Each structure stands twice: as C-alpha cells, then as structure tokens.
Amino acid sequence: MDKNKRLDLSYSQMKWETIFKRILSVMSAIIVIVVAGVLITLVVESWPSIKSLGIGYLWGKVWDPVNNIYGAYPFLIGTLLTSFTALIISIPFSYAIAIYLGEYNPKGWLSDLLKNTIELIAAVPSIIYGFWALFVLVPVVRSLETKIHVAPYGVGVFTASLVLAVMIIPYAAALGTSLIRMVPSPLKEGAYALGATRFEVIRSVILPYTRSGLFAGILLSLGRALGETMAVTVLIGNTSAIANTFKDIFFGPGNTMASVIANEFAEADHALYLSALIELGLVLFFVTVIINLIGKRIITRYTNN
C-alpha cells in the first residue's frame, strides 16, 4: 500500500475512534441527566408539601389525609425496621452461600443447583412472593403470634421482613461468591502450607481479604430491601398509625414509604395529599443515598487499612 493511501486510512480510523468515544460519552451523560431529572421532578412536585408542612413532616407521627395532616415518621420507622430486620435475617444465609459456592464447593451439580436457585430467587416477580406469603406464611406467623401473646394479625412488619429477607439474599450472595473466588490462590496455599484447615483459611485469609466487598454486598441487599414495594405492600398490613411499644410495632401492621405510595397514590384526591406522597418518595430517595454514602465511606476505610 502506498504511503498516501495508508495515511488516508489512518485518518478514517481516527475518525471512527472519535465517533465511538462520542457515542459512549453521550450514553453516559443521558443516564446522569435522567437521574438528575427524576430528582428535580421529585423536588418540584413535592414543593407544595415541603412549603406548607416544613421539616416537621419528617417526625410528624400522624398521617391523616382526611384532615390534611401528614407526618412521615411511621413510614420512616417502618422502612428502616423492615429493611434492617430483613438484612439481619439474610446475612447468615448470604454469607454461608457465598462461602459454600466460592470456596467449599465451586463446581458440581449441587453447586450448580444452588447457584440457579439463588438466581431464580432474584428473578421471581415480587408480587409472587407477596401472594405466596399471604396464603402460606401469614397463617404460620399468626399462630406464632398467638403463642407469644401478641395480637395475631399475621400480616405486619415481621412478616414483611421475613419475605424481604429471602428476596434480598441473592444480591449479597452473588457478589460474595465472585469475590471469594477471586482470592489469590497463593495466599490460600500459604495458609494451607502452615497447617491451616479449610475453616481456618476461610476465617483468617478469605474473610479478611474480602471484607470490604462482602460489606458492599450487604449494601446492595439493603438497597433492594429499602425500595422493595409489592411484596411488602401485600404483607405489611397497611396501617399508618404507629403503635406505642416496640413489640406492637414489630409484630403489628405498619407501612413503609414505598408501600404507602403504592397504596394511596390512586386515591390522593387533593393537591397537598399527592404532594405529601411525592415527598415520601423524595425522603426514600435520600435515605437510600445516605445509606449508600455511609457504606462507601466504610468500604474505603476498610480497603485503605
């Protein structure tokens, strides 16, 4: 090929390079703009509520649309309580699955079966969990509640947390599995060569090495729990009043931010009501962001050490 032809070709190669880079930049920018747009519309739409209710909205304990009284506190508590309860129940399962699939039994039919089952948990639409739990889990919880002498509603914060716990297992488990598989084998062999058992290798080499990543997995699960709507709406009992004792809050019916929005959106018949609901969405948005930021801080601190 003569020199000029080769030169022309180089220019057209460069042109494609530039176009490709532009496409990537535009795609990335669109995502940022969409999220910013969502945030802006949330603020704009909830502005009437923010203006007339003020900051007291956050700790107002009464949610009474008929009398135009709106307080987000019961839902804030409901959201955090269901999410963290679910998280605490799910962590042992997520970690056990991650360790089993990542280290103990990474290959073979049993691990394939387990892996597919975990993926299936994430793939099942959440309404199916809600529906199943309503007919199977609720009666079980009701009889448990009778035994421990609390009002046997069956539905409530506790029931919602149980189902939520199952639903969020895959996120921490999947991330944990791939992280545990990435632990360099020279490190593991170093420990084995010193006479460590498998358990000791997991405890002293694998877990410290993957600590920040496993924590990130928990955050992923938590994020899912905070926003989960359908299954929770079906199971939580949908009461906007908040009980007086922790026991009653925990076992009794309640509401999360997401479940209130889902339940009451269609019947919000005046402007302030609708705006107060949208403000709930805004609060949920910030709760999620804040928890993620805290988590990121913790992860960087762990990684730097």
Place this chain on the structure above:
Amino acid sequence: MENTVVSATNFNAWFGDNHVVKDVTINIEKNQCVAVMGPSGCGKTTFLRCINRMHELIPGATAKGSMKLYSDEIYTMNPIYVRYKIGMVFQRPNPFPNLSIYDNVIAGYKLNGLKVPKADLDNIVQKSLTSAALWNEVKDSLHKKGTFLSGGQQQRLCIARAIAMEPEVILFDEPTSALDPISTSSVEQLFHELKEKYTLIIVTHNMQQAARVSDKTAFFYVGELVEFDDTKQMFTAPSDVRTQNYITGRFS
C-alpha cells in the same frame, strides 16, 4: 539409612489422567540442601507439593506410592500435622496482606489457634526473623504490614514464617524466580545457614543456583527422576545422557 528424613518409594502423582510424577524413588538425608531441577513440566513442582500433601488440594489431583517422613507414612498422617512438620516457601512471596510483619511470622500459630504466651511469641518472632536474615531490617517496623516490604524481604518474611513453626523440612518452590539478582543472592546465602538446622528441598529452574546452593541434585525429566547424586558429581560427570544434555544446554 537412619539419616533419611524424607523418602519416596515408587511414588506416582496425577492430575486427572495426566501422569506427572512417575515411579519416583528418592532418599533425602538430614541437614542437606537438595536441589530439584528439570525442564518446565517435568513434574518437579508437583513432586515437591506431594511431600507436604499440597498436591491433593487441587481438584482432580491424586497420588500413589510410599512417601515417608522418617519412618512415618505421610499419606496416612493427618495432613495438617504433615504441613506443620514440613514447611513450604512459594514461588511468589505471599505474606498475608492483612497482617503485620509480626503477625505474619506467627501466622502458623494464629491460624491454628494455638495459644502461646506473648513473651514466647516475641521470642519466636525475633528468632525466626534473625534466622531469615531479616531481623535487622524490620525490627523497628514489626507492626507495619508485611506487604510494604520489598519482594526479597517479603520472601525472607515467608521463610521466617515457615521457620517459626520449627519444621523438620522446608520445601522451596522456585523461591527466587520472582526476585531480582540482589534479593536472590541474599536468599541463596540463607540456604547455607538454614541447612544447619533444617533439611531443605529446593525446586529451581536455574542450574547455576542448583550448583551454588545444593549438596545433592535431583534431575527430573518428563515425570521421571533421571538422576540423583552429589551436586559436584552431577555437574561435572553426569551418568545419564539426558542430564548431560540438559546441563550443557542442549535442551531446556
């Protein structure tokens, strides 16, 4: 041969169907430094990993035949105990990144959950680091992470970690192949001192290294132990033509 520490008799090892160590018989004597050399894929590393039963950790890996530590059959002993008696240093320095230099040295004790008084641990750390010729360089930073050290220092830290367990035998799997020449010579220097107390078995690619550090040399070729003799004898007048071809560079 009451001096024999490690002895293999008709020992074989496989990866799945791949027969990588074939019918090896060898006796290794106490306080000797034995070099194991041979071209890549000759089974020398696999043989080494069979001695402390690290080979079996790889899925599909199997071994057959007799392998003894003194008069005890290694393959009927508890593997944890075997690895406690037979230490190992790897190709790439692998100090535990989450542990300090101090904790890396006593990692064997920590991993196994052995309770040892703090004063004894201090003692073990100082003694092991001194034996690994690292004490003077790190004595003021014992509680810093081991991963801040240079490659050569990290490898000596791994040697100290093996020594701390007071093993009978220390296995080295190409211990200097990831190190620069200066670090290499400091590790080689160490071998001369270590064999006073321990029996050393060193897998190496490097013929000059084998000639420099070892008392005896074993030459492996496609899974077989071709020749095992005094290093001097082997490098001046090998008895097998394959050994001769290898050390004169006719193949590698």
